[in-house]
Amino acid sequence: MPDDAIVAHEMGIANALAAGYALLERGATAVDAVEAAVAVMEDDEIFDAGRGSFLTQDGRVQMDALLMDGSNLRTGGVACVERLRNPIHAARLVLDHSPHVYFVGTGAERFARQHGMALCDNMELVIPREQERLYKAQAAELAGLPDETFSGNLDSHDTVGAVALDVHGNIAAGTSTGGTLNKAPGRVGDSSLIGCGCYADNLSAAVSLTGWGEPIMKLVLGKWAVDRVAAGDSPQDAAQAAIDYLFARLGGHGGIILLGPDGRFGMAHNTPRMAWGVQTTAGPRLGVTRNEQS
Ligand code: ASP
Numbered sequence: 001m002p003d004d005a006i007v008a009h010e011m012g013i014a015n016a017l018a019a020g021y022a023l024l025e026r027g028a029t030a031v032d033a034v035e036a037a038v039a040v041m042e043d044d045e046i047f048d049a050g051r052g053s054f055l056t057q058d059g060r061v062q063m064d065a066l067l068m069d070g071s072n073l074r075t076g077g078v079a080c081v082e083r084l085r086n087p088i089h090a091a092r093l094v095l096d097h098s099p100h101v102y103f104v105g106t107g108a109e110r111f112a113r114q115h116g117m118a119l120c121d122n123m124e125l126v127i128p129r130e131q132e133r134l135y136k137a138q139a140a141e142l143a144g145l146p147d148e149t150f151s152g153n154l155d156s157h158d159t160v161g162a163v164a165l166d167v168h169g170n171i172a173a174g175t176s177t178g179g180t181l182n183k184a185p186g187r188v189g190d191s192s193l194i195g196c197g198c199y200a201d202n203l204s205a206a207v208s209l210t211g212w213g214e215p216i217m218k219l220v221l222g223k224w225a226v227d228r229v230a231a232g233d234s235p236q237d238a239a240q241a242a243i244d245y246l247f248a249r250l251g252g253h254g255g256i257i258l259l260g261p262d263g264r265f266g267m268a269h270n271t272p273r274m275a276w277g278v279q280t281t282a283g284p285r286l287g288v289t290r291n292e293q294s
Contacts, residue, residue, distance in 0.1 A: 001157065001273045009047075009275035012275075015041075016160075017286065018279075019040045020040075020164060024166055028166065029168065030165055030172035031092070033162070034162045035088055035091075037162040038160055038176050039086050041176070042085070043085070047158050048157065048159055049176040050063065051125045051127065052125075052127050052130065057185065059126070059134060060126070060185070061125040061178055062179060062187075063078075064087065064189060064191050065078055065176035065192050066197065068174070068200040068206075070170055070206055073201060075095060076093065078102070078103050079188045082105075082109070084112055084117060087176055090112040090117060093117070102192075137181050137182045138182065158210070159177035159209075160175070161173070165261065171205070171261050172200050173199060175210075177192070177210075189214070191213065196220055197210075197216060199226055200226075203261075208257050209221060209256045211254020212253050215246055215250035215251070216254055221256075225241075235264050236258075236266030236267075236268075237266070238258055239257070240266070247270055255270075265278065269289070272290065273288050273291065
């Protein structure tokens with residue numbers, strides 16, 4: 001995250017917190033709050049989700065999202081969608097209205113449309129900043145620069161996620177992404193895969209991850225982290241352990257937010273920076289943490 005984007009990230013997080021928490025204060029479910037918070041960030045071009053997402057190799061936006069209800073394990077996921085402004089709303093429709101858990105591509109778009117969502121043109125989601133970024137990445141690739149300068153590790157960031165605990169004692173998690181810069185069309189990362197970039201279970205914890213998706217998927221890292229909470233770790237210890245494991249095992253980079261059903265939470269990242277926010281009855285707190293080691 002460049003210096004000049006910090007304030008915009010903080011504002012985006014503040015807006016997401018306000019939207020989610022307002023619902024929780026009115027007695028809404030954790031799923032409602034997570035969906036609302038994620039949708040606000042999808043609508044904000046600063047993040048890699050919804051409009052403003054990273055572009056695929058062929059210059060299109062292709063998005064993935066997952067939403068999970070920890071009270072009953074109901075889950076909705078969509079991947080490789082190109083014509084939905086808010087993939088997290090489509091994930092919610094899957095969670096609420098389908099016996100299936102996961103839809104991809106045109107089938108996901110059709111399902112969303114059948115349940116009332118409008119389809120947009122993919123070019124409405126593409127912004128000039130991302131066209132420029134893709135152009136530079138592809139120029140670097142042509143020039144034979146190291147792979148991580150144009151894809152994967154260094155340009156895996158800005159996925160959005162939220163976790164929430166409601167007055168009923170239930171937790172939920174959601175993650176939404178445009179994936180990685182210059183990804184091959186059809187590539188799906190960790191974000192929308194159950195147990196990888198997102199998971200929620202009242203018996204363990206709710207988790208959302210960002211970062212280089214392929215290592216996170218290989219380690220099924222979201223489930224790994226919530227299982228540590230179920231085994232007795234605090235969410236903060238489990239969050240740090242997950243990021244340490246990601247790096248030690250596969251050299252991966254990422255960030256994690258983790259929330260237990262008792263309200264304890266944890267965050268960790270080994271990326272240079274991560275934007276985060278927390279709201280409790282004590283009020284909102286947010287910031288961009290810097291990781292000096294990375
Ligand atoms: N994890 C996402 C992916 O690999 C990227 C990100 O977190 O920014 O698709």
